[in-house]
Amino acid sequence: MAGNPRNGRPYRRLVAAQKALGYPCARCGYPIDPALDARHPFSFTLDHAVPLSRGGSLLDPANARSMHRRCNSAKGNRTAPAPPKTSHRRWRW
Template identity: 65%
Template sequence: MAGNPRNGRRYRALCDWLRAQRLPCWLCGHNIDGALDAKHPMSFTLDHLVPLSKGGGLLDPANARAAHRRCNSARGNRTTIPQPRASRRW
């Protein structure tokens, strides 16, 4: 396969399918604003439940999740979901 597989037609179709569902971020639970620029930290990205580096399928819809760019980046290639820090205020 030549080029970046994330620029391919099937990957873009998977992103469009997931974006059309208007699901909240699976990591933090907040809504994702579809009108934001793609480079905005709170914009939509496709995250993989099982990271690609751990053997997850790139084009598998069962492995695709909607996430904020910031949440997706913070998770990295870990298989666990980072827990939010507790507030010091009780």
């Protein structure tokens, strides 16, 4: 009986390698503090550019990118980039 592939050594190796690169969040662009507890909203998570539910590869480094836990949850299984953060304020000149 096979276990969860995300608990396997190859997946953990991919996560460690991606985290070691020190890239900022692929969604918001802010740095990711590697010392944060894994449950913290701004901790490191591995995101898949092409979600697994849409046929993306679990272990392909080209499909892996760094993301905050909160940003990854907000992205869900979408592949489109995040909508731009714009103000809805009406400016008066």
